[in-house]
Amino acid sequence: MVFAMATTSFAQFPESTSMQIDFTAPEPDNFCQMSEYTLDSHDFEGDDNVTYWATNSGGKNHGFNLPAEPMSALVENPQYDEEDPFSMKKAYARRWWSFEYPGHQRETSLQIIDWPMEVIRVRATGAVVSAGRSNAIRTTIHTLFPRKVLPSVRFVHPAGKSSYFEVTLSTGETARFDGLTRKVISGAVSEVAAADGGLTPWGTYTPDPPEEDDEESNQDGLVAREDLLTVGPTPTPNPSQDVPVVVRSAPRSQSIPDAPELPVVAVISSPSPTPTPSPAPSIPMQTRLVYPSTVGDYAGAGLTLISPVTDADFRDPGHPITARTGSPDAACLKSARTAAQKKACSQCVLKSEDLWMSVSGDSYSCRIFKFPTDAAFDTYLRSQCGFGIPKI
DSSP: OEEEOSSEEEEEOTTOSOOBOOTTSOOOTTGGGGGOEEEEEEEETTEEEEEEEEESSSOOEEEEEEEEOOOSOOEEOTTOOTTOTTOOSEEOOEEEEEEEOGGGSSOOEEEEEEEOEEEEEETTTOOEEEEEEOOOOEEEEEEEESOOBOOEEEEEEETTSOOEEEEEOTTSOEEEEETTTOOEEEESEEEEEOTTTTBOOOEEEOOOOOOOOOTTBOTTSOEEOGGGOEESSOOOOOTTSOOEEEEEOOOTTOOBTTBOOOOEEEEEEOOOSSOOOOOOOOOOEEEEEEOOSEEEEEOSSSEEEEEEOOSSOTTSTTOEEEEEESSOOHHHHHHOOSHHHHHHTTEEEEEGGGTEEEEEOSSOEEEEESOSSHHHHHHHHHHHHSOOOOOO
């Protein structure tokens, strides 16, 4: 639905108006199955701007993505295949801003997903031989506090100005993204230049040499020697010599001057003792991953739990979770004498097993946030970190 206004047009996506989080409502019975999402694209002005997540049952939206691209320099791909939907003519790194709220209850998150490209070049010349997508994804998950509303998004196109997306976070804060590139413009999220430019160091390797072509070899490893096709007396077998095999007889109509009619003999011999030349050595190559040239982060005044993504679920026991407040206590900062003391005013490390608990049923099992209300989590946070949830 599009609302025409004097200076601005708003594209309202489903559930684009933020809804208050009901802390008293129980999690739905199928909460653990809500990771089984299907993608439903919503376009505006011909551009695939927002992708919503929907469950297989119920049909409710449970989050949305803003795919930002390109997030790096473009690299021509010499191996581009127009018939391959995953092949890129010009490769680049991508970023997805993912806002999720499964169950429409207290479980919300901001996920920053960086998709790199892989570049392969010749070490000696630097010539690029391949550039394309890589699955070495980097993901950072932020659980934000205070939990006020479900995340929402709207598309705004001011008259005579560039369009943008306005996202409302679960804290009630807003962030703006460019309507075309989805790069951050302002608000409670940020993108700052990466110290390494998003580039991993070049790694050198030598590809395996191609296998030797042996199509002309028979199953016994013997090579047909056409140059040994002879006409003449059948040689006497000698264990030290090649053993002749009669291939066919000469027609009776043919004759050889000064010689009786004899069979035509083809000699199939073992390979020549002359060493076979080795395949040409492979050319040393180099490869590197190119991530977005900026680092995405939460930059609001609230509190975030920053979760590393590993091969296991970060909510499982044994993972360190960083708690960071965007509103450190002024008195704490004033009394801090060292950089470590100042950092402790706004950051501490918690244990994942103290934050998430396991729930299960007849056919499901998953982990959900242990503290049903912000008040309960604030009490725990102050006992562990010395600071609580900011009031914003």
